[in-house]
Amino acid sequence: MNYLAHLHLAHLSHTSLAGALLGEYARGDIDQGLPAPLQLGIRLHRQIDSFTDAHPRHLGAVQSLPPPFRRYGGIIMDMMFDHFLARHWSRYHPWALADFIGYSHRQLLPSEHWPPALVTLVARLKQHRLLAQYESFEGITRAIIRIDGRFRRPSPLPDCAPLLRAHYDEMEQAFLAFYPELQDFVLSQTRRD
DSSP states (O other), rough: OHHHHHHHHHHHOOOHHHHHHHTTTTSSSTTTTTTTHHHHHHHHHHHHHHHHOHHHHHHHHHTTSOOTGGGGGHHHHHHHHHHHHTTTHHOOSOOOHHHHHHHHHHHOOOTTTTTTTHHHHHHHHHTTTTHHTSHHHHHHHHHHHHGEEEEEEEOSSGGOOOHHHOOOOOOOOHHHHHHHHHHHHHHHHHHOO
């Protein structure tokens, strides 16, 4: 899952929004010097990613992509699942998407525990209103294309729009079947912690 889903699931489970994003950058053992809410957020982020990557709906959607896109299938599906979450937001949250994004922006205030990459990410999310762009096909396509800039070598991601259109309905159905299971998983994990 990508940023919107991690923030949504943190809010759903009453865990740290900052910790949910920090999980993207924390490697190895969780720093025991971090505040407990950030540690829990990192742990939950990892559990969400593991559950998602192993789930048959997600795996099936990735495997349905043709080469050379299949190699980047995890990235594509994580982004598309955020797109479908934004498109079907009212099924999963009582607030309007714009209100939730505004709330998230207000909650995500840099702290001494944030690595510079997270500070930069949150500044970009706020400045460019990136999460709001996930709702449109054009916005999510642009977001996927921008990921190509992170790789040392060119990827096929700049050419993804026709593929996404061709597989759009299948991806959407995979998300709609998958996301309630992920929500239940997250709630079960946070009740245990």
